[in-house]
Every structure is written in structure tokens, then in C-alpha cells.
Amino acid sequence: MSTTWGQRLLLVAALILAALYLFPLYWMYVTSLKAGSEMYATPPAFLPASPQWQNYIDAWNVRGMGGFMWNSVVIALGTMSLTAVLGTGCAYVLARYRNVWVDVGLFLILMLQVLPGSLMITPLFVGFSQFGLLSFPRFAVVLAVTAKAMPFYVVLVRATFMSVPSELEEAALVDGNSRVGAFLNIVLPLARNGILVSAILIFMQAFGEFVYAKSIITDKALQPATVGLNSFLGPNTNDWNKIMAYATIYVTPILAAFVLLQRRIVSGLTSGALK
Amino acid sequence: MTPETQIELSGVNKHYGSFHALKNIDLTIEKGSFVALVGPSGCGKSTLLRSLAGLESISSGTLKIAGQVVNRVPPRKRDVAMVFQTYALYPHMNVEANLTYSLRLKGVKKDKVREAAREVAATTGLGALLTRFPRELSGGQRQRVAMGRAIIRNPKAFLFDEPLSNLDAALRVHMRKEIRALHDRLGATSVYVTHDQIEAMTMADFVVVLRDGVIEQQGKPLDLYDFPANRFVAGFIGSPAMNFVPATVGGDGRSLVVDIVGGQRIGLSRSLEPGRKVIAGLRPEHLALSASDAALRVPVGIVESTGFTTYISTATDPELTVVETGRSSVKARDVIGLSIDAGKVHVFDSLTDARL
Numbered sequence: 001m002s003t004t005w006g007q008r009l010l011l012v013a014a015l016i017l018a019a020l021y022l023f024p025l026y027w028m029y030v031t032s033l034k035a036g037s038e039m040y041a042t043p044p045a046f047l048p049a050s051p052q053w054q055n056y057i058d059a060w061n062v063r064g065m066g067g068f069m070w071n072s073v074v075i076a077l078g079t080m081s082l083t084a085v086l087g088t089g090c091a092y093v094l095a096r097y098r099n100v101w102v103d104v105g106l107f108l109i110l111m112l113q114v115l116p117g118s119l120m121i122t123p124l125f126v127g128f129s130q131f132g133l134l135s136f137p138r139f140a141v142v143l144a145v146t147a148k149a150m151p152f153y154v155v156l157v158r159a160t161f162m163s164v165p166s167e168l169e170e171a172a173l174v175d176g177n178s179r180v181g182a183f184l185n186i187v188l189p190l191a192r193n194g195i196l197v198s199a200i201l202i203f204m205q206a207f208g209e210f211v212y213a214k215s216i217i218t219d220k221a222l223q224p225a226t227v228g229l230n231s232f233l234g235p236n237t238n239d240w241n242k243i244m245a246y247a248t249i250y251v252t253p254i255l256a257a258f259v260l261l262q263r264r265i266v267s268g269l270t271s272g273a274l275k
Numbered sequence: 276m277t278p279e280t281q282i283e284l285s286g287v288n289k290h291y292g293s294f295h296a297l298k299n300i301d302l303t304i305e306k307g308s309f310v311a312l313v314g315p316s317g318c319g320k321s322t323l324l325r326s327l328a329g330l331e332s333i334s335s336g337t338l339k340i341a342g343q344v345v346n347r348v349p350p351r352k353r354d355v356a357m358v359f360q361t362y363a364l365y366p367h368m369n370v371e372a373n374l375t376y377s378l379r380l381k382g383v384k385k386d387k388v389r390e391a392a393r394e395v396a397a398t399t400g401l402g403a404l405l406t407r408f409p410r411e412l413s414g415g416q417r418q419r420v421a422m423g424r425a426i427i428r429n430p431k432a433f434l435f436d437e438p439l440s441n442l443d444a445a446l447r448v449h450m451r452k453e454i455r456a457l458h459d460r461l462g463a464t465s466v467y468v469t470h471d472q473i474e475a476m477t478m479a480d481f482v483v484v485l486r487d488g489v490i491e492q493q494g495k496p497l498d499l500y501d502f503p504a505n506r507f508v509a510g511f512i513g514s515p516a517m518n519f520v521p522a523t524v525g526g527d528g529r530s531l532v533v534d535i536v537g538g539q540r541i542g543l544s545r546s547l548e549p550g551r552k553v554i555a556g557l558r559p560e561h562l563a564l565s566a567s568d569a570a571l572r573v574p575v576g577i578v579e580s581t582g583f584t585t586y587i588s589t590a591t592d593p594e595l596t597v598v599e600t601g602r603s604s605v606k607a608r609d610v611i612g613l614s615i616d617a618g619k620v621h622v623f624d625s626l627t628d629a630r631l
């Protein structure tokens with residue numbers, strides 16, 4: 001009896017917390033469909049009287065969203081590719097070799113993960129400017145975000161590689177393959193799921209990146225959607241419905257992807273971790 | 276005609292950091308023979324096999340396969356096939372792809388690969404399963420795929436790393452015979468690692484007993500059984516294990532006073548130095564129940580019967596195990612007489628454990 005009551009109580013608490021957390025998301029969708037006057041109505045309308053789909057068209061055209069979105073996609077794709085190419089090899093080595101140096105390496109990698117982006121941006125900015133990388137601001141952001149996302153990716157993918165038994169590789173070696181061949185032919189296909197999931201998570205992280213892009217990219221034409229969104233906010237902002245429409249266009253694809261891939265992401269994150 | 280040597284190890288050592296895994300291994304494996312490497316876990320038998328495959332590099336010594344030194348040759352160029360304990364089937368390939376992986380790597384033509392796959396599938400009874408994936412197979416079937424993958428290559432040697440230890444008891448006995456039959460049919464050279472001395476005894480032409488990285492003895496299975504070089508081999512080969520009893524050589528030099536229930540005597544078929552401290556080795560199957568006066572009188576502890584054989588453990592220190600075929604009327608707490616043929620008593624030095 002007591003356990004069921006306890007469970008119900010916890011469930012209610014969880015629902016309240018979820019509602020608190022998800023309410024802004026709901027409010028974003030609702031507001032994005034409201035007319036200008038409806039936004040300020042008291043009491044607020046929880047469903048728009050007549051959905052203003054025009055808001056979306058306005059947000060896209062007036063705010064120049066096409067360019068911002070394109071920049072976000074470029075940065076996210078660039079980060080994902082660079083992380084996947086460099087991080088996969090690193091994760092594999094860390095998964096297969098076990099010694100003191102590997103442990104030290106792993107520790108350093110986890111340390112990197114701890115450092116906040118806003119702390120790192122000043123030295124990064126100075127460094128990039130020394131190397132002239134600020135002339136290629138989107139590439140500079142890709143580099144910075146890759147450096148920040150790498151530990152997360154390496155730790156996840158390493159766990160995936162560790163779940164692939166080394167006997168399979170050895171069997172491939174004895175069967176006549178080289179080390180590289182065994183990696184490409186046997187290990188990589190078996191680790192595919194974990195790598196894909198980790199790469200998608202990196203994509204999402206890079207897609208939502210703000211601190212580095214805001215600091216490094218000054219040219220408005222090269223800024224991603226996050227920085228664009230930020231630039232619309234000011235003391236005199238009053239077209240919240242358009243801004244919410246902008247935000248909706250921006251996050252809905254990511255949300256949709258996450259919901260669709262949710263099961264795979266969760267299983268990809270835990271596979272290997274349990275073994 | 277002297278048999279051709281297929282694998283030759285001389286002075287092979289393997290170190291892992293400060294751990295000395297293989298110590299001065301000298302071993303010659305003849306072409307077409309079935310050699311078992313046997314020993315308790317951690318004895319180095321798997322390391323030795325992996326060194327043959329090239330998955331481990333040896334620290335010193337020479338390793339030859341078919342007359343060629345392969346110390347630094349990578350696994351893919353050694354032309355040996357290995358069957359792993361876990362089978363190591365490629366989970367993302369179906370049975371046919373698993374079988375033919377090595378051929379496809381070699382760039383063999385497609386129709387030839389198909390033909391070879393069909394042939395091997397027929398020999399191993401996998402004909403109907405070619406399109407299945409490893410996860411859809413039973414343990415025995417996976418085992419066959421692992422075997423087939425080795426057979427299809429027609430390699431210089433087959434290396435088996437405890438291939439039967441994941442199967443249930445009945446299937447294990449069956450696969451034992453099947454592997455041996457396959458070996459004979461292919462005329463292959465096989466090296467078989469196991470911790471199960473019965474597998475080694477029943478399957479192999481030649482058994483190598485390892486302990487702590489050292490070859491304790493090598494020879495034909497029955498020679499190891501009849502003339503174990505030391506107490507370790509004597510205790511390892513044979514089931515149930517040999518009984519060891521501290522003893523002293525009698526004044527006549529042709530009997531042993533065994534240190535059990537007040538110093539009784541057993542006869543010896545040869546003479547040893549009187550008064551010498553030794554260890555007597557008595558195989559359970561050589562101890563016979565006897566009513567004669569010369570027999571050892573011992574109390575019975577536990578009696579276990581499997582129907583065909585009866586295992587009698589004595590209530591003595593050290594405990595003796597006796598195997599009787601058939602039913603036995605002996606009960607716990609009885610006192611029985613045990614006799615042993617003087618020619619079947621093994622004697623080991625009490626300090627060095629070496630056979631005397």
C-alpha cells in the first residue's frame with residue numbers, strides 16, 4: 001500500500017517538474033502563433049484564438065533566417081565530421097590499449113570536459129587571432145566546438161568499441177586481414193550504432209552552440225541561428241511572436257530528430273557502458 | 276620415412292612486463308599430428324597458441340612454421356587458422372560470409388568462393404544455414420561455423436583455443452569425436468589448447484603438459500598416464516586424480532611404509548634406497564578391494580555411485596579415492612582392505628616431486 005502511494009507521489013512530482021520544464025517550450029509554440037495584441041492579453045490565452053501562420057513567413061523573410069540556419073548547419077556538420085574523423089580513431093586506441101598512459105590520457109580528456117566554454121573562449125580567441133584563423137570565423141568556431149565536444153564523443157565511442165570483443169579482430173587478423181583492414185571491416189561496422197548516435201549528439205550540441213560563435217563571428221552574414229536570435233533581443237523588443245516563430249523553426253527539427261531517434265540514442269548511450 | 280616437422284619452437288620465451296609467461300619452450304610438432312596443450316589456467320597454453328598464430332609476439336627464441344622462421348611475420352601471412360573459445364563469428368555477416376571471409380580477402384573469384392562455401396557447409400552440416408546470422412544459431416551450430424571458417428582455408432595448421440568449453444557436456448563429447456574425425460580426414464596439423472585433460476587424452480596423438488610457462492612433460496597420452504615425469508603431471512592426468520601418500524622406503528628397499536592409519540606396507544616392484552622419504556602415487560582405478568592380510572586396512576568415508584562405477588573416499592588423512600566398477604556393497608564407516616599391484620605404484624621424490 002505504502003509503496004504504491006509513494007510511487008504515485010513520486011510520479012506526481014515528476015509530472016510537475018516535467019511540466020515546469022516543458023512549459024516554456026509550450027509557451028514558445030503558442031506565442032509563435034499569436035497576433036501582436038493577443039500576446040499581451042490578461043489573462044493570457046493558452047491557445048491562440050486564430051493561429052497566425054504568417055508569423056513564420058515573416059520570421060523567415062524579415063529576419064533573414066535562411067542565412068542563419070545555413071550557417072548553423074555548416075558549423076554543426078563541420079563539427080560533427082571533424083569530431084567523428086579524429087575522435088573515432090582516438091576512442092579506438094583508448095579502448096584497445098590499457099596502460100598508465102591511457103589512463104592519464106582519459107583523465108585529461110575528462111578534465112577538458114569539465115572546463116566551461118565561457119572560460120576557454122578568451123585564450124582561444126587570442127590564439128585564433130594569432131594564427132589568423134579569425135579570417136575564417138566559421139572554421140574557427142568548428143575548431144573550437146570540436147575541441148569542446150571531443151571528450152564527450154571519445155568517452156562515448158570508446159565504450160562502444162569496448163563492447164566489440166577483441167577476439168573478432170583477432171579472428172580477422174588470422175583470417176588474413178591487416179590491422180587497419182580488421183578495424184574498417186569488422187570493428188567499425190559493429191560500432192556503427194554507437195558512432196552514429198554519438199555523432200548525432202555532437203551535431204545537436206554544435207547546432208545549439210552560442211558562446212564561441214557569438215565571440216568569434218562578427219560578420220552577421222556568417223553567424224548561426226543562435227547568435228541571430230540573440231541579436232534580436234533588446235530593451236525595445238516587442239515582436240515576441242516573430243521571435244518565438246524563429247525559435248520554433250530553429251528547434252523543431254532538432255526536437256523531431258531527438259524524438260524519432262530517442263530509443264536508439266538511449267540504447268546507444270548505454271550499450272557498452274553495461275558490459 | 277621420418278615425419279616432416281610442421282611447427283618448431285626452440286628456446287621460446289614470452290615476457291609481459293615482469294611476468295614471465297613462457298619459459299624456454301622447446302617443442303616440435305609433426306605434420307599431420309594432433310597435439311594438445313594442456314594445463315591449469317594461467318599456465319601459458321593460450322599464450323603459446325596465440326604466439327603460434329602471431330597474435331602475441333615472442334620475446335626470444337625461434338618459431339618456425341613449415342620450415343620458415345615466423346617470429347616477426349604478422350598473423351595474416353602465417354597461413355594458420357584459429358578456432359576461438361568464443362567462436363568469434365562476425366556478427367554482422369551471415370554464415371556464408373563468415374565462412375568465406377578469408378577467401379574473399381585473398382581475392383578468390385566469386386564462383387570459386389561459392390563452391391568452397393557449399394563444400395565446407397556440406398562437410399560441417401551447415402548446408403541449410405548459409406543465410407542465417409550467428410545470433411540465429413545454437414551453440415553447436417556456431418561451433419561448426421567456426422570450424423568451417425578454419426577448414427575452408429586449408430591452412431598449414433589449425434589452432435584450437437578451448438573450442439568446446441562453451442558447449443554442454445553431451446555436445447562436448449560428440450564434438451570431440453567430430454573434431455578428431457575431421458582432423459584425420461583433412462590430414463591436417465592441429466594444435467589444441469584445453470584445460471580438460473580428458474579432451475587432451477582422448478583427442479590428441481601427443482600431449483604437452485604446461486605449468487607456469489614451463490613444459491612439465493610431453494609425450495603420447497598413455498605414456499603420460501603410465502610414466503608421469505613428476506607429481507604435477509601425475510596429478511593432472513587421469514580422472515579421478517591420483518592419490519598421493521607420504522611414505523618411507525622400507526628396510527628391505529622393496530616396500531613402502533605408507534603414512535596412513537599407522538604405517539602399513541605396500542610392495543614395490545623395484546628397489547629404492549631404504550629409509551628414503553618419498554611420495555607414493557596410487558591411481559584410484561588401480562586400488563582394488565581385497566580381503567587379504569597384506570591389504571591396507573582403511574575406514575570408509577563417503578561412497579558415491581554413478582550406477583556403473585562406485586567412488587569410495589576413505590576417512591583417512593590424506594584421503595584416498597578408490598574407483599570400483601559395478602555396484603559395491605561397501606558402506607560409510609566400514610573398514611575395507613585395499614591392495615595394489617606393486618608394478619602400478621608410482622614413487623616421487625618428496626622434495627623435488629620428480630619421478631623415481
